[in-house]
Amino acid sequence: xxxxxxxxxxxxxxxxxxxxxxxxxxxxxxxxxxxxxxxxxxxxxxxxxxxxxxxxxxxxxxxxxxxxxxxxxxxxxxxxxx
Numbered sequence: 001x002x003x004x005x006x007x008x009x010x011x012x013x014x015x016x017x018x019x020x021x022x023x024x025x026x027x028x029x030x031x032x033x034x035x036x037x038x039x040x041x042x043x044x045x046x047x048x049x050x051x052x053x054x055x056x057x058x059x060x061x062x063x064x065x066x067x068x069x070x071x072x073x074x075x076x077x078x079x080x081x082x
Contacts, residue, residue: 040082046073 047070057064 036080040077040080043073043077043080043082046070047077 051067051070053067054060054063
């Protein structure tokens with residue numbers, strides 16, 4: 001026969017890791033959501049002023065590179081759901 005104290009001890013040893021795991025998952029989800037909000041704010045700032053596509057990329061490659069970066073940031077912004 002298992003004593004009452006032993007049953008309680010077993011229940012605590014089973015419940016404690018489950019509770020700690022649940023708390024860890026909630027904390028991690030909260031941190032990830034906060035990080036995503038920061039990225040959305042950054043991407044919104046970077047894409048707040050549209051960059052026009054250059055008419056002749058060969059004449060000025062730096063403008064094409066700027067447009068490419070802008071387009072990549074817009075894609076990332078959509079990916080994050082901002």
